[in-house]
Amino acid sequence: MKQYRAHLLVCAGTGCVSCGSFKIKEALEQEILKRNLQDEVQVVATGCNGFCERGPIVMVQPDGIFYQLLKVEDVPHLVEEHLLKGRPVKKLMYVPPAEKQPVPKMKDIEFFKHQRLIVLRNRGRIDPEKIEEYIAFDGYEAMAKALTGMTPQEIIDEILFSGLRGRGGAGFPTGKKWAACAKEKATPKYLICNGDEGDPGAFMDRSVLEADPHAVLEGMVIGAKAIGASKGFIYIRHEYPLALKRMEIAIAQAQENGLLGQDILGSGFDFDLEIVQGAGAFVSGEESALIASVEGRIAMPRQRPPYPAQKGLWGKPTVINNVETWATVPNIIRRGADWFQGLGTETSKGTKIFALVGKIANTGLVEVPMGITLREIVYGIGGGIPDKRDFKAVQIGGPSGGCLPAKLLDLPVDYESLTAAGAMMGSGGMIVMDDKTCMVDVAKYFLNFLQDESCGKCVSCREGTQRMYEIVKAITEGKGKESDLAMLEELAKITKDASMCGLGQTAGNPVLTTLRYFRHEYEAHILDKRCPAGVCKNLIRYVVLAEKCTGCQSCKKACPNDCIKGTLKDIHLIDQSKCIKCGACKEACKFEAIEEQREEAIQII
């Protein structure tokens, strides 16, 4: 094998690719050729590093130097300085917000320091399109162990004992699900990998599929042996082209190498995999809806029981697990259930991946041990709230999760604590909000999402979400009534109570948690016709503050509706009759001379 003195690991996750990491990779390769270093330095495209805020990212190994926010112009300088002269380039390194000195090594950066990588262990270090690289990092070792040295019952016992719970949201013990399916007599049995990730702001499954497709594959072969399945399906959203492509490559490579198909590793065990593309409905993530979708029917959940483990795909016993769950399995088999048991809390074991987004300094993907507090994630790893604003809430668990306020920042992140607080683990979306966020507006956003994405089967969910949206919308427009809050609570509770599937049963959460922790904001909208955060357009008006306006005209240029009057160096005025309240003027103003004010306050003056 060819030995290189340095490896340039270019992040090729979707985030970095959209910032141009493929161009960086090309430029690096050309530059290396130009300087005749191609026999000494290798450029590798890896899966997502998680620090998407700072893309495109390049890691230089074996030094462990982390370069961020790269541009094509930086490449020649980088190659010359670092690879020829051996001087890491300081100006391309990460500088923490409050400091001046750059942090050269990845392992010293706060964002990476507190993470515990198990599922994402290969992120940013292997090329996901090369099976050899996965194998070099202990890949398929667990599969070999399971196929040649373990009975199905031993595999199930190992998973049961590890305490692994489903990472798709509900947290059902994976081992129990497998055991239930294994004891069914009907054949053939099927396996499904649920990669229909639809939460706004969530990209955990996408990253796992893009960064380490073989880990998912390996987990599924182990699961197949445990329950006696001969065929598996990987359901991936059509909107994830890169994940689809890498999974196709992974399956083809595994088949070529005898790791999938007939007589795997000479053990006499047959198992094959097929990719199914999702058509982009949020509800397809619900297991019975997903099965309907794989069968070619409309993605509409059905009554459970019978559970898929008893009657699933085409009426046969089927195990459905989330991408992250499958990718955890090989780690447990390889390192043992005892090791996995030691991570996390009493009831929630192992690690969980979260997509940290919203008003947070370090946007990205993080894998943390269960039981870590929200504060450690938001302030430790996430670097806190940018622009010196205050933390207001964090929305956990996707659209049907809940918004948790600042007083719950010390809450440990595990299945039980989150559910008790009114949120849920969900698939792991974490949206951070600052004090400029209106919680009624947030509830409206998620209700709008849910009324669109409800499959529409149950009256409670279809009509419930629509009516809740109507009421919350009226409140944000200043048309709320005092009786609305009781009505909302009643509707939210009944929607949760009476609906058939997980979507409806959690659809009331955005309303219930915002009402529980931010009731005063609803009251301000209804009683005072005021939006405390200055977000709801009907309740505010933009005004130029005469004492701050310099007459620079930048707001006038920004206004899309030509409603700002004023000549250069003269105080400007906003024509309220024409203003569409888009807020472009406020963003354009460099002197903070435009402010949103309450409608009535102005009327009184």
Added chain:
Amino acid sequence: MITFRMNGLEVKAEEGWTLLDTAKFYGLEIPTLCFHEGLTPHGGCRLCVVEIGEGLRSKLVSSCTYPAEEGLVVRTDSARVWASRRMMIELMLAMAPGSKVLQDMASQFNVTQVRFALRNTECVLCGLCTRICAEQMDASAIGFQQRGLKRKISTPFDARSETCRLCGACMYICPACQLRCQGPNAETAICNGCLTMEPTCLEHYDDLQCWMYDAGRCGTCVQEKKS
């Protein structure tokens, strides 16, 4: 035989029965709308919900789709069940206030107001028509389209269906196609005529002789109750 408890009673169900089947067998009344004996249960209208389990783990399930399970504890008329049923009637009435079936149910369950803006879509998306078309008429000429707030029932591509034989089964089974009776306040959301009205025929005949269903059901010869 599957043995479980329903409203405190020990009941026995045959293999393959749902909770609704069992309740019917024992004469316990559970209201239904999207259920029809000749069709596959759908579980969409949520009127037939019952409470299963006990304590914190109890939950509501649709009895028309939930299979009878050994040792289950079922309550068909708890406060939680009633609150849900009444809300479902209210939500559906706001969609189709012209439906006689729904209007009658409102009176039966004492739903006296609709607190939502009326939509008058005249369809509650119960799916009875799509199922009778597919399962009894073997046509599958109509089906659900879209999801969530755009959900509707139509023919493929909204075009005239080639498989439709104009048999009219969809209209026959539709709970919204039979229009409400012309009570005294037909223009309001909820009629509730049955709550305040009594049939006039009772004055003329001591024994009930109305040739329409049961007395007063037709709604044509009612008068306000003499209190």
